[in-house]
Amino acid sequence: MSHHFYQDNQSSPVPPCQAACPIHQEVRDYLFSIATGNFDEALNIIRNANPLPGICGTICAHHCEDECRRQDVDKPLSIRGLKRFAVEKGSAEPVEAPEPDPSKKVAVVGGGPSGLTAAWDLALQGCEVTVFDREKYMGGAVRHYIPSYRLPDEVMDKDVAELEKIGVKLKPETEIGSDISLTELKEQGFRAILLAMGLPKSRTLPIPGADSPSVVEALPFLQKVKREGYRFEGSPTVIVIGGGNVAMDVARSSVRSGAGKVKLVCLECDEEMPAFSWEIEEAKEEGVEMYPAWGPKEIKTSGDKITGLEIKECTSVFNEQGNFSPCFNEDNTKVLEGDIVIFSIGQAADLSPLSGEVEVNERGNIVYDRQTMVTSMDGVFTSGEVAQGPGTAVQSMASGRRGAMAIMSYLEGKTFVVDSIEEEVAAEKLDSEVAEKVLPRERQELELLSVEERTSSFRHIEYCYSLEQGLNEAQRCLGCLAGANRIDELCANCLTCLRVCPYGVPVVNEEGTITIRSEQCQACGLCLGVCPAVAIDFRADMVEKSAQALDKAASRLPSGGGNPSLLVINCAFGAYAAPEFKEKYADGSGGVEAVSFPCVAKVDSLHLLKAFEAGVDGVLIAGCKEEKECTYRDSYFWVEKRTAHARKVLEDLGIEPERIMYKQLSAEEVSDFPRVVEEAQNQLKETGPSPVKA
Helix, strand or coil: CCCCCCCCCCCCCECHHHHHCCCCCCHHHHHHHHHCCCHHHHHHHHHHHCCCHHHHHHHCCCHHHHCCHHHHCCCCCCHHHHHHHHHHHCCCCCCCCCCCEEEEEEEEECCCHHHHHHHHHHHHCCEEEEEECCCCCCCHHHHHCCCCCCCCHHHHHHHHHHHHHCCCEEECCCCECCCECHHHHHHCCCCEEEECCCCCEECCCCCCCCCCCCEEEHHHHHHHHHHHCCCCCCCCEEEEECCCHHHHHHHHHHHHCCCCEEEEEECCCHHHCCCCHHHHHHHHHCCCEEEECEEEEEEEEECCEEEEEEEEEEEEEECCCCCEEEEEEEEEEEEEECCEEEECCCEECCCHHHCCCCCECCCCCECECCCCCEECCCCEEECCHHHHCCCCHHHHHHHHHHHHHHHHHHHCCCCCCHHHCCCCCECCCCCHHHHHHCCCCCCCCCCECCHHHHHCCCCCCECCCCHHHHHHHHCCCCCCCCCEEECCCCCCCCCHHHHHCCCCCEEECCCCCEEECCCCCCCCCCCCCCCCCCCEEECCCHHHHHHHHHHHHHHHCCCCCCCCCEEEEEECCHHHHCHHHHHHCCCCHHHEEEEEECCHHHCCHHHHHHHHHCCCCEEEEEEECCHHHCCCCCHHHHHHHHHHHHHHHHHHCCCCHHHEEEEEECHHHHHCHHHHHHHHHHHHHHHCCCCCCC
């Protein structure tokens, strides 16, 4: 399997979801594989670009969904949920890495998403890679600070195990600075070192009372809860200061750890809170009291005990230039009663282990060249949050990938510059007139545990999709840039495609010729079978693959004796994508073999006639019963039209037209497909063997 990292000189547009993904996952392709029931294939596609699919399927910030063109119709695809579905339902092929080259020995310091991604990429390019981390388990912030109700350890374990399978060496409980230095690593033969240590320190504020013993920092608290099962004593009231995702984790973990009440104070108003909207809503559901647009003024104490937090109104957080510069109304204050205060206002790097080896600036950040990713020490590079600041896990993964590219260039004596990586360009926005014609389909929301179940334990709160939900959600994908493409040298500008397309994608341009707006195409395929010049092909190979499978299946079917040979051409979506259906008719037993088409509206009359030329006794086209179940417009009309045309051709050739059967089946009828097949074969028995076979 080839592995997709970044592509240089990428000029052709790609689906917006793929462009928005920091590691440029081929989202459209794996969603199509899920929608058609090919879960193993989907996971292989994901693994082609993503070494941490379990993590991403569970807690990814899904930047891809923000750009999904489906939201121009109804709601974006649940891409993150479908990635988890593929991880849980699919089985990926083993990834093979080349034999490690001892001359390309690389050390990665930090076992978080950035370091692990870099290690994966380097190992696949023949490097001998060792990852050092000061903690007992690899995973960095996502392992140690994200609560178990969001990311169970076993998800992380599976991803890390895959790195070991390709030869990455893991050295936990080994801290740079105290256990080994960068200089010593070089002396041990490591030609390049990547610093990907994350941001493990919590920030606090120097307000009165901040030195109280009952003031807690966010990251140590989260780690203590996750690793030691820490619980509060006496149901205290906990006040969390901060409005980001970590603050939400702290607040929600406090609820689960025995707090009587949890109050959250942040500078930002509701609309400005940096935490993801779903995190905020789930925290509110779990009883967290929110105090947006308030800032901490003083922690009230009595002796060693906290009695509350005095807060003041925050009138604005950012100045006109967009820089963080909060302003307060000092006259509007109030006191929130509480027993414990937890600061969650940001993270910082801990660079003390690098003292005297790598240059650090006055703000405590690593000094490095942002174009080459090189630090002040030769052969030492940096990536992830320690380099670029706070971000999401997948953004850190992308940074780690760039770090790996920089190291490979260094090892090969080449020059690397970040700006030389041409980022993928997203396809243009979906035309509003096209969007209006796309059939709406309800988004399948991921189900959560009840609030009572959620708050009583750290059990993972989110269910994976059921089989039916996953198939239905994946089918909502618009297949951006997978569809029709005009072959200029063949096109006769007859306007047939313009008349047929239900979405208005083909248009007459200024020169008076046809333009098929490929970026607007919905991949229904109706134009493929009607173009008299055969001047249209598909950008994706979905139709070509199905047509090839059809030819092979027709040639494999028995040509005499036993049951009549029946070629089933079925829709690839919905109930037809279920594993039990796909496995039932995969081997031609009983004289039946099924071939899936991504909507039977893509089946051409020629496909049907070629099957009879190969000697089959009959063809059964199996589609969906309800038009609302179909992804595409006008599909029913064109299936019936092409079926009628093929029957007429058979009749003209002296072959019984009833050998072509078209059934529209509900999901329940698909589950009883053996009966449908039996009826079709009984009909063929009455008709007799095909005269072409004879």
